Amino acid sequence: MFSKQNPSFPEHHKSFEKMRGLLGDTDFRKLRRLVEDELKKPPRVAVIGKSGVGKSTTINALFGLDEKVSHTTHGTTEEKQQTIDLPEGGKLSVVDMPGLGEDIELDRQYQEIYRRVLPEADVVLYVIQADLKALSDDQEILREIVQNIMGHLKGRLVIGLNQVDRMSPGTWNTRFNYPSPEQEDNIHRRCHNIQDNLSDALGIKVDQVEYYSASKRYRLYELLSAVIKSAGKVGWKLPINPSDAIELADEEVREFLRKEIV
Amino acid sequence: MNMEELNQDELAIIGKLRTLPQAQQKAISVSGESFTEWLKTNVPLVWDKVSGYIDSLWQWFKSAL
Amino acid sequence: MPTLAIFGQTGTGKTSLSNALFGLDWRTDDAISCTQEVTQHNGAFINTLSQGDTTWQLLDTPGVGESKSADEEHFREIYDAFHSADVVLWVRQADTRTFKVDQESILELTNKRQKFPNAHFVIAVNQIDKVYPENWDTVNNQPSVEQAVFISEISDLILHRMSPYLPVERHCVIPCTVSRNYGLVELVQAISQIHHKEI
Numbered sequence: 001m002f003s004k005q006n007p008s009f010p011e012h013h014k015s016f017e018k019m020r021g022l023l024g025d026t027d028f029r030k031l032r033r034l035v036e037d038e039l040k041k042p043p044r045v046a047v048i049g050k051s052g053v054g055k056s057t058t059i060n061a062l063f064g065l066d067e068k069v070s071h072t073t074h075g076t077t078e079e080k081q082q083t084i085d086l087p088e089g090g091k092l093s094v095v096d097m098p099g100l101g102e103d104i105e106l107d108r109q110y111q112e113i114y115r116r117v118l119p120e121a122d123v124v125l126y127v128i129q130a131d132l133k134a135l136s137d138d139q140e141i142l143r144e145i146v147q148n149i150m151g152h153l154k155g156r157l158v159i160g161l162n163q164v165d166r167m168s169p170g171t172w173n174t175r176f177n178y179p180s181p182e183q184e185d186n187i188h189r190r191c192h193n194i195q196d197n198l199s200d201a202l203g204i205k206v207d208q209v210e211y212y213s214a215s216k217r218y219r220l221y222e223l224l225s226a227v228i229k230s231a232g233k234v235g236w237k238l239p240i241n242p243s244d245a246i247e248l249a250d251e252e253v254r255e256f257l258r259k260e261i262v
Numbered sequence: 263m264n265m266e267e268l269n270q271d272e273l274a275i276i277g278k279l280r281t282l283p284q285a286q287q288k289a290i291s292v293s294g295e296s297f298t299e300w301l302k303t304n305v306p307l308v309w310d311k312v313s314g315y316i317d318s319l320w321q322w323f324k325s326a327l
Numbered sequence: 328m329p330t331l332a333i334f335g336q337t338g339t340g341k342t343s344l345s346n347a348l349f350g351l352d353w354r355t356d357d358a359i360s361c362t363q364e365v366t367q368h369n370g371a372f373i374n375t376l377s378q379g380d381t382t383w384q385l386l387d388t389p390g391v392g393e394s395k396s397a398d399e400e401h402f403r404e405i406y407d408a409f410h411s412a413d414v415v416l417w418v419r420q421a422d423t424r425t426f427k428v429d430q431e432s433i434l435e436l437t438n439k440r441q442k443f444p445n446a447h448f449v450i451a452v453n454q455i456d457k458v459y460p461e462n463w464d465t466v467n468n469q470p471s472v473e474q475a476v477f478i479s480e481i482s483d484l485i486l487h488r489m490s491p492y493l494p495v496e497r498h499c500v501i502p503c504t505v506s507r508n509y510g511l512v513e514l515v516q517a518i519s520q521i522h523h524k525e526i
Contacts (some may be wrong), residue, residue: 022311031308038300052423101425103488128425166457178275197394221285225292233303235296240289245282256263261279 042083042091043234045227046118048141049127050101054162057214058127060092062224064241078088079113095121101141118150123231124157130164130190130211142198158226159198161191165218173209176257177216177249187211217245294320328369331518332408334420336428337390340453344418345387345503348372348515353387360393365404376515386412389510392428402435409436410444414518417448417493421455421481423501426488433492440492448495451518452482456504468509470502478502 022026047055048118060067065084080096095117098110118124126142142157150156164179164187165172171180191211210226212219220242228235247256268276298316301309337360342353345366350373354374355361357359368385371377386408389401409415417429437443455470455478456463462471482500489495501517503510 017291018315022315023308027308027311031305038304044280050423052424101427104430107427164334173271173275176275176279178279180274181271181274182297184278219285221282221289225289227286228289228292228296231296233300236300238293240286240293244482252263257276257279260276261282 037239039090042093043231043237044093044095044120044122045231046095046097046121046124047127048097048124050129052249053127053129054214055096055127058125058160058162058212058223059096061214061217061220061243062227063092063239064243079117080233087241090237090239092238098099117134121156122234123227124150125160125227126157126163128194130167130187130213131162155232158210158223158230159194160223161194162214164190164211165213165216172216175250175253177245178218217243217248220245328382328384329413330411331414331416332386332388332412333416333418334388334405334409334418334432335390336392339390339418339420340460340505341390341418342366342387344416344451344453345385347505347508347511348376349383349385360397362387362389364389364401365408372515372519375466376511377519379519381519386414389434398432406436410442412446414446415444415446415448415493416451416518417489417495418451418453419485419489421452421478422457422459424484426485429489430492433489437492443494447499448493449499449501449514450485450489450495451514452478452485452491452500452502454501454506455510456507463504463507468507 023031028063041045045059047059049055059065064085064087070116079098082094082096084092086092097117098106098113101107121261164183167186167190169180169182169186170184172178173180210219210223212223214220224238224240224242228238228240231238249257265273275299294316297320301312301316333345335341340355342355342362345351345368346353346355349368349370351368353362353366366387368387369382370385371380371382388405388408389397391398391401391405411499419429434440455474458470458474458477458481460471460473462473463469464471482497482502486495486497486500499517501514503514505511
């Protein structure tokens with residue numbers, strides 16, 4: 001919830017003092033305690049998506065967790081709930097739902113789990129793998145399970161399009177850790193296509209499909225903004241500390257980039 | 263290394279990378295909006311008193327907690 | 328003239344495969360589903376892939392799993408192609424573990440496993456160069472040692488998930504990559520062998 005940067009602006013400091021004056025020391029301390037208590041209740045993020053789309057990698061990259069969320073092995077038949085201590089304090093609860101779309105029979109078993117877990121989530125992140133064109137089962141899952149179970153779908157759902165680094169023509173610039181211009185063009189087209197398909201199937205307007213790459217740490221802030229927003233009144237508890245993309249660029253380039261991008 | 267060494271594509275990439283801080287700022291402000299919502303609902307008395315100074319309140323929490 | 332019909336999820340490379348096997352130039356697209364109707368060609372496999380001169384009727388079908396409306400639109404002609412085939416070639420993308428779409432499509436095509444064409448079934452596992460850890464041996468143009476292990480596991484998994492729905496045997500699951508021109512000789516052999524067995 002709290003950024004690594006701690007800028008101190010003199011103007012803010014002044015009005016902060018004024019505000020403290022407005023509340024009075026007692027009320028101020030009460031508020032502080034209220035916030036601390038509230039932080040003890042970790043925000044709950046449910047991650048949904050087919051096997052292998054990168055759900056664990058996404059959560060780890062999104063919150064800078066250094067692999068604290070482990071990759072579920074293929075064929076898990078239960079949901080996996082983990083409460084993670086965040087590097088800068090506070091906790092996060094992640095529910096990794098068993099992979100969907102693997103097999104007709106397995107999916108039947110999973111529906112019960114979904115009915116139990118999803119209504120309790122503060123935000124649901126639905127992860128799609130970018131380089132697969134097939135969407136009909138994603139549509140089906142979103143419509144039949146998430147919408148029926150969650151009810152207010154639009155509010156608490158974020159659709160993440162992962163692994164865009166693997167999209168054709170596959171010319172990811174590893175030196176700078178960024179897509180080539182032709183790849184970016186492809187990515188844009190794909191995103192619009194998915195938005196159209198999904199809103200068509202769901203009969204609602206899909207606010208945003210955030211494209212990113214968890215493994216390359218590309219566009220994590222954009223995804224994070226969407227997740228915070230969708231978490232509504234508990235979004236502020238989520239840390240703003242995604243994994244650093246520049247860290248993955250070539251060593252000789254890193255220094256240069258850090259200076260250029262301020 | 264310096265800017266002269268870079269080709270067209272690479273310069274374009276740098277341009278895009280420069281938008282990173284903006285994306286970060288957006289996340290922070292969205293977070294602040296969420297905190298505001300929480301205050302309005304859960305601590306309305308406090309909200310009434312501080313609504314004019316919500317920005318600095320958010321900045322304070324970020325640095326203090 | 329035997330009929331070879333190609334099926335599979337959208338984006339798996341059916342059209343690219345058609346182009347590679349028969350020396351064609353049909354349109355493909357990396358981002359958006361392309362083939363919108365069953366496309367036909369009569370011809371032989373290109374001679375770098377096969378010594379035979381059998382003329383095949385090739386049927387390239389629109390992919391399944393594009394969207395619910397597209398699937399409904401295409402179903403009739405995919406169904407007809409399926410039941411008229413002598414060889415059914417089902418294309419899978421190597422780096423995905425989701426089979427539900429394929430399974431459901433096959434259930435619909437076979438009237439819930441009640442009706443099968445008098446054909447033989449081959450599965451092409453395409454894009455094996457993208458298999459983890461994505462370190463294709465470009466010097467020898469073959470899978471890396473690590474990839475070879477995963478490819479074998481993937482082929483086993485494919486057989487495990489598909490065979491309850493499609494009567495396919497392990498030796499008819501053929502790993503390949505069209506973009507690197509690998510595995511296509513074996514694929515053509517699997518397709519042709521089956522045809523010759525019939526005679």
